[in-house]
Amino acid sequence: MLKKVFLALFVAAAISCSAGPRVNLDGDGPGMLKPDAAQSVIVKDLVGLFESIHYKKVPFNDSLSSEIFDKYIKTLDEGKNYFLKSDIEDFENYRNVIVDDLKEGDLSSMFHIFNVYQTRYLERLKFAESQVKNDFDFTKDETYTYNRKNEDWFATKEEANETWRKRVKYDMLTLKLSRSGEEVENKQKNIETLTKRYENLISQAEKTNHNDAFQIIMNAFTGAIDPHTNYFNPSYAQAFNEDMARTFEGIGARLVLDNEVVKIMEILPGGPAFKDKSLQVDDRIIGVAQGNEEFVDIIGWRLDNAVAKIKGPKGTVVRLKIIPAGQELTSQPKIISLTRDKIVMEETSAKKEIKMVTGDDGKQYKIGVINIPGFYLDFKAYNDKDPNYKSTTRDVRLILDTLKQEKVDAVLIDLRSNGGGSLIEAIELTGLFIDSGPVVQVRDTRNRIEVDNDEEPGTSYDGPLGIMIDRFSASASEIFAAAIQDYGRGIILGTQSYGKGTVQSAIDMSRVISASNRLLLKAQNIDRQEVAPGAPEFGQINITMAKFYRINGSSTQHKGVTPDIEFPTVYPADKFGESSEPAALPWDQINATKYSPVANLSNLITALESKHETRMQASPEYKNMLEDIKLLNEKEDETEVTIQEAKLKKERDEAEARSAARNNQRRIAISAGHLPLEAEDKDADKKLKVDFVQDESLNVMADMISLIKK
Structure with a gap:
């Protein structure tokens, strides 16, 4: 049975939803920041938790x-x-x-x-x-x-x-x-x-x-x-879980703070604000009321506090005082009423596009590119057996169905900068491309090893497959890419991945804090921060409790996944990735589990490498990439900049000249060596933005199709 655990990679410093005490600059007086009793209880109980169940046993x-x-x-x-x-x-x-x-x-x-x-x-x-x-x-x-x-x-x-x-x-x-x-x-x-x-x-x-x-x-x-054990306060725990689910409940608008006032930055398609049409981009929200309650003035509030007021459970009503875009704050506000709903964040979900590529054989091939930004799963809806729960695998399965209808010759999955997510989704996504079998091995704190399998027979797509990874592809991305590589199901392109081979379990801190301590806090009438609906009252701990291994027995910890077709990288391993983290767990390996590879691609990969290298030697963009890497390495140890106008201007003019020369080079390439792009070409800027790694990966896929046909 699959473990219901989550994997996460990058965590920023969280900002909570509390107004809290203010800083006093007059010394250690009563106005200085102090911990509350709940925080003391949380940290004390976490020490006990780490000592008892953390994988590292520090x-x-x-x-x-x-x-x-x-x-x-x-x-x-x-x-x-x-x-x-x-x-x-x-x-x-x-x-x-x-x-x-x-x-x-x-x-x-x-x-x-x-x-x-x-x-x-x-x-x-x-x-x-x-x-x-x-x-x-x-x-x-x-x-x-x-x-x-x-x-x-x-x-x-x-x-x-x-x-x-x-x-x-x-x-x-x-x-x-x-x-x-x-x-x-x-x-x-x-x-x-x-x-x-x-x-x-x-x-x-x-x-x-x-x-x-x-x-x-x-x-x-x-x-x-360890770098992946993280405590999240209530508001950040809620944000983390919403990101994992790719859903949240609210009005469907992205907000930003502008001169102490909350402003509408974006209206999300399909949400209450989008359907109602009353809110517009750049409108400012100066007051919030829950249902028929009194308005609360939110001018000067922190953004997270304001967001906590505006968001809320599906079906509840929020009223907003709005100053329309372009009007002075002293203008008469308008009142709008919105019924909150569940919002699906489609812009951060898996997406597809179709690319036409001309192979070395002169033939045109249709390749479906699927961008997967994360391995997401609406865990609550999944546990509630909601038939329409949101997940990476469900989205990609639908995309594959449409790509097959459009008769693509190959599929290229882009996992670059995909920091991971749900372990369940890494396993089930692999199942779309293999018949059935083991996907990953997981070793827990007691050294027990569990093999997690794709148990659903059949595939959603069995054609030529490529997976793009980079230094910031991590965790669940590495499980998926490693399984595809071990089975010989497809080729991996890009650069060495991050190297995160640990498994985190997300635990609501209410389960960790003892009942006696909760009663003690209640008896002391602790003024807890205002916690938004759905957020865990005492926050959440994502704790490392296991380590995962490839089906061939190797850990991805530190080493990550090495591509079959490698590209130069601007991110050295000693400065980026798991191997740069001093508290990271080491690499090791266990016995391989039994599995049946789909194919042996070694000969195919050798042929693809040869064609790839030939193209690279003749590619101006490849030369540009190497120059960029060299320039970045040279600047790596620089610590200062001139503040003399003439010198700084000269440096910037030279950088702009290099950029202009490259753009002219691209214009000539785009126009097949004849004339530069016409000024009226509305797509000129878009055409000049070259994703060299994807373009060359598409060329490799065209080679792959051609070689398979031969």
Whole structure:
């Protein structure tokens, strides 16, 4: 039976749905951020959970304490732009006691570090804002060190001020070079633009609350154990689960914060806002009411707080006070009423397109390209036995049916930047392309090995198949690509994948926190953050509890999947991917399981490689890619930039000239060596945007079709 577990790759620092206490810059007074009792309980119970069921079995000792400390400082200020050297020296007192504190649920030292960071952060921003109106001398030969990772911490505030003066000067020079026209007029516009930028940053920073601090603390804590164990606060847990499901319940609009006001950025097709037609892009929402309740003014709110108010369960009513696009905030607002519904995020679901490719044999081939951005599954609808639940496999099966009706000669699946998702979907998607059999092996914390199979006989597509991967194809993507490769069912094209071979289980923290602790929190009348409907009250932990292996016995951990047809990569393994993570689990292997390969493609792959290499040697785009990689490698160790106008302008002019030369080269190629694209060609810009890796992968697929036919 398939394990109902999820895999996730990239996790950003979460922002919670709480108004919370504000930062006070006057020292460790009553206004400073402090943990609440629920956060202390959560962290204490998590330590116990990690010690008992985490796959890695990490000892909670001084060594881990030091790792958490370093991870925390790096999370807050990796670029060494905010803390002073004296701050770091003060923090060193906590290095070896953090684990002991966490075991006791004591977060005081971690919050102290965060409060100092928040103070320094606001100091830097306010200093930067004060420098915007300076009369900068852009003829002076100065440089700005933008990458300070290898520098020492600022010794004094004066040293920090000097670096930030140069940062503002660089920002101002960048704006100056981007505008043409009257010098005086542009200078005023640049001052207004930069002032507004820093004002917005300060405004958002001042809304930081104890839940934000707790989320960052937890990121450092869990990240020191392994890179894929993550605690999500309630709002981020809800966002994670919605992303996995590709569905959410609400009004069907994407929102953005603009000058302290929530603005409509996009209306999602098929949602309540789309059907009602009352809301338009750039309308601003200044008030929200639930059903017939009183309106709540949301001007100046954090975006996540506003979103929590506007979203809600399917079938419920929300009323909005709207200032239509183009009208002043002082205008009379209009009131609209919307009934929330379930929204399916089609734009992040699997999609198809058909490409016509001319092979070396002169024949035209029709290739169906399926882009799969993630392995998603509406787990709640799946468990509720909803016949219309959303999933990757269901979507791809329908796409394959349409491609077969259109008589494609081959299918190319694009998994580039697909960070993974549901293990179930990786297994079931594989089942669309093999008859039946094992797909992946999973070893748990007790070293028990389970083989997960595709148990449904038959295939949805049995023709020529290619899978594109890159350095950011991970987790479920690697399970699928590895199974296709091991069965000889298709060819893998691209670059070495990420190397994430661990399995996470998503656990609602309400199941972890003991009943006595929940009663204690209730008795203390803890002021919990406002939790949106459907969000777990105490958040969610995605904890590493197993490791997966290919059916040939090899782990994808660290090593990932190596393509059959390889392309150059701009992302070196020592800086990107699992092998760059210090807390990652090692590579290993187990015994292979029994499986019957569909075919041995080694001879075919050799022939395809030969044709691919011949094309590459004659390809201008391949040459461009190698030049880009060389340029990026050369710039990798650069840490500073000139802030002398003449020098910076020269560097940018040279970069633009290189780009223009490439575009002219592409125009000539597109027009078959005759004339450049006509100015009235509306698709000119689109044609010049070359996806070289996909284009060459399509050529390889054309070779594959031709060779199979022969």
